Amino acid sequence: MEDLLVIGDVARRSGVAASALRFYEERGLIRSERSDGKQRRYPREVLRRIAFIVFAQRIGLSLEEIGAELAKLPPNRAPTGRDWSRLSKTWTSRIDERVAELERLRAGLTQCIGCGCLSLDRCSLANPGDRAARLGPGPRYWIADRP
Amino acid sequence: MEDLLVIGDVARRSGVAASALRFYEERGLIRSERSDGKQRRYPREVLRRIAFIVFAQRIGLSLEEIGAELAKLPPNRAPTGRDWSRLSKTWTSRIDERVAELERLRAGLTQCIGCGCLSLDRCSLANPGDRAARLGPGPRYWIADRP
């Protein structure tokens, strides 16, 4: 019945591990107040913010992108439902794109792999958006070459 | 006009870096013959195998899973179109599942985040398949908790 939650509560309620919550805080995705003894105390609102993060991850955004989205929220007042839905609006097109890609892949599965035509450098199914253009060092984004 | 391709040719034709090809070989996903001087020589067939790998990755399979699929191909003869399409058959359902999830997410975007109801531990949209069940150490599978 407290107004502020300790990290364990937040972890239990959100399903996100406490270590992950600390990590998110370090990355600036969430914030916390501190108790007298320097322990984290979260206002209940944080749960919605975390929900947003989890949602966005499932859709395929990186934490960095999610942070950029969250930064668009009004800094000095609690976000309203409209604030949240404004953010999530841009995702719809993102979902649409991914769904379209998957459907292209599904359509091409038999056509492209089943038949003998398969040639990676000319098959637009295997190479949408030009795989060749790399993203610098480190692992390539795992499924689509995100900008 | 040679029957065997060197690694650079394969890299150019597939759009997959030579270092990645060596890595795939180390992981048992592809194989190569060797020249007298111990350089890799690939039969043209390898291109199809690589195409399969790239395809599967875009769908969301890990290299390990892809390896398991490839292991089902007949070991002693060149795979036919039917062999390939048998493999890719299982993917269709995988794609369908992912599309369904994305559509669930899209539907829930405004409902779940826009309104005040958002509660991670009870919202089936944010928590399909029980996020709480973890996958051991290391990063969590990025978007769906794959088995």
Add this chain to the structure above:
DNA sequence: ATACAAGTTCAAGTGAACTTGAAGTCAAGG
């Protein structure tokens, strides 16, 4: 007052999928 769970920081480790660098070998043209 004390025990003990739950919190803290910080550095280092993890797994996936590669890339990079060093130091050397091979192959083809001139």
Add this chain to the structure above:
DNA sequence: CCTTGACTTCAAGTTCACTTGAACTTGTAT
């Protein structure tokens, strides 16, 4: 024969999203 570009191995580095462990402090229940 020599140069030059493409190839070789091997170890170590990179990114992302966290987790783990050590050593220590807080908070609460008895």
